[in-house]
Amino acid sequence: MTKPSLSPAEQALRDAALEYHRSPTRGKIAVTPTKPLANQRDLSLAYSPGVAYACLAIEEDPSLAADYTSRANLVGVVTNGTAVLGLGNIGPLAGKPVMEGKGCLFKKFAGVDVFDIELAEHDPDKLVEIIAAMEPTLGGINLEDIKAPECFYIEKKLRERLSIPVFHDDQHGTAIISSAALLNGLELVGKKIGEVKLAVSGAGAAAIACLDLMVSLGVKTENIFVCDSKGLIQSERADALAGKLDASKQRFCQKTAGRTLADAAKDADVFLGCSTAGVLTGEMVATMARDPIILALANPEPEIRPEIAKAARPDCIIATGRSDYPNQVNNVLCFPYIFRGALDCGATKITEAMKVACVHEIAALAKAETSDEVAAAYAGKDLRFGPDYLIPTPFDARLILRIAPAVARAAAESGVATRPIADLDAYRVSLSQYVYQTGMFMRPVFVAAKAAPARVVYAEGEDERVLRAVQEVIYEGLAKPILIGRPAVIAMRIERAGLRMKAGVDFELVNPEDDPRFRECWEAYHRLQARDGVSPDAAKAAVRRSNTLIASLLVKLGYADAMLCGLVGRFDAHFDHISAVIGARAGVSTMATMNALIMDQQTLFITDTFVNELPSAEELASIALMAAEEVQRFGLPPKVAFLSHSMFGSSNRPSAKRMRAARDLFVARAPQIECDGEMQGDAALSESVRDVRLPDSTLHGAANVLVMPNLDAANILFNVLKVSSGHNVTVGPILLGAAAPAHILTPQASMRRVVNMTALASADVAAARATA
């Protein structure tokens, strides 16, 4: 391949890409053990002699390999490097970065483990033998970048021989996504699938599979005109006359006077390109029918750049395989999730029904409201169903939630699921672990909230994150939302975000500039603050100025059950209003905050992250008690550790004594809750570390509530862990001890955090009612 000269932007991309691949570790993927291997005992379980029991169990019942090995979650991404992207036959070694990349995407988007397997073999029969011999290793096979027509034969033979899913992604993944884009595009331009004319460039793996699927969805074969590297495939071409056309091309061979792509493009409604860079020209696009749909999918450089197509025909809708233009038609929208669904139900094949289920889920998702994660990942782009948003974006977290269950259901209906999923709703919930990570953790809270949705008022009702969250809160039935904000602004932002909810129907709207309860609110605030020097005029002004104050007063006056604020401004300012109006609940001397951090291996609750600078032993004990109660809301047994630089009396500094005293007070007040202290951080998380100093510790296993000696320590620990753990999935800050649920979020809070905190507030109301 001749090396094209690179523009400065392309050079910068090349440098960044090479650096990305080289450092800090070489390549993009590694193998990580999932079991501890820390001592002799572990060794004897993991390897000889213990491992023999797993072997014998599988020998007796091979299906147990799904339980005793990682096979059921392991896919082989297999190539021989003959059609790598649009780079062509660059060989298996040069193709390895693509295969490692697929591995990353499988893992990142769907939790599927991958071995990338690059084979130096061209002979189709030998390839079949080699790949088939790997069946014991793998739970599924994703064939990748193997050129046509050999790929059709290889896939067919493997499907016949193997009892695990075999899926040539360039064929079927591409076919699924481009069919979804086609269906949605036709809907937008108001054309019928049975009537449209297709001009196609490419008759390889991707193009042929796209056409086969499109035909099964209603496109008429006689309306399809396909070009390969030799021009239009037609009956008078030498290879056609000599009977040398491969069966895949023969299916689309036309009797026509046309000879070139330009001929095919004339009056075509749709262009499909799965070939190579730049073959479709602006002149050809100009001759297409009204509102042409152009799917130019060659990677990394499409058959035509969108700006050229748009210049020729402003009415066109164009999609490419690239992430730097709208409408990225890329098989990443499908392959992680179709395998997730197939693996989870033990599918022996991927059937047509499973593929069609994917097409419909993907097409439907583009028409659902956009989620916050998507909006954030594509900030500033209008992601509403339309010419520039034909299909969902790869970062749409809902892809897995929709596609995998649809695939599992279709597998069961096709009779290929060896472990059919009985409860698809529960399965859908379990899938959220791959996306939100908080999904499973928040589950009990969501269940409690849904059972008795409370009236939750949002101080920052105009914030787009709040609006998106509220749309989901309504959809999930987690609360009855009350938004504070100017009606015109809220209406405009709802429209802009492409949401469907309506004021007065789905949520209550409180206009801070004109609410009939204004007088009642400022009078109440004046009554509460009269002894703190607040005059009636000052009370009026304060209520006008602060939506957090209005939210607090609505809760206080019984117009709402709970409140959320804090997406803008300083924590302390919000806290002062909540303290003044809602205050601490009876028997609580000081309110406090706790943050939850959800990591791969454990969930930690850290307190007090925002309120008390240097709590006394008494205060620490009461904070710990409130924290432990709240942790139970998540269905977790609290295990409390009082942290210090000191280890069970090893230091007599005041801070060590304070934590020791706090632990004693806590034990006296809540003897039923596991706790210990004062101890260092490692001892809190590791029983073996703790055992060395105190074998009869009253704490077992890892602590999950870390009570820190002061605000700095708590806040610093939380933020350091948040970043260093590589996951910033957090819930909180959770305000403990208020007379009614009131939470102060931080300006960094995502829409998902707002949803979670809404559910928590609602669940807190339900819990308070149950104990009242």
Ligand SMILES: NC(=O)C1=CN([C@@H]2O[C@H](COP(=O)(O)OP(=O)(O)OC[C@H]3O[C@@H](n4cnc5c(N)ncnc54)[C@H](OP(=O)(O)O)[C@@H]3O)[C@@H](O)[C@H]2O)C=CC1
């Ligand atoms: N966006 C996406 O998600 C995906 C994009 N693709 C892209 O599709 C393209 C094809 O991939 P794949 O099908 O796997 O590869 P194949 O090698 O199987 O097929 C390539 C096809 O392109 C044809 N071709 C080559 N040059 C021309 C030309 N100048 N004019 C017309 N046709 C031409 C070949 O013709 P001939 O038969 O005569 O050799 C062949 O039919 C690649 O660019 C790839 O990156 C693929 C998968 C997914």
Ligand SMILES: CC(=O)C(=O)O
């Ligand atoms: C995306 C892909 O698989 C390809 O271009 O080959």
Ligand SMILES: [Mg+2]
């Ligand atoms: Mg590919």
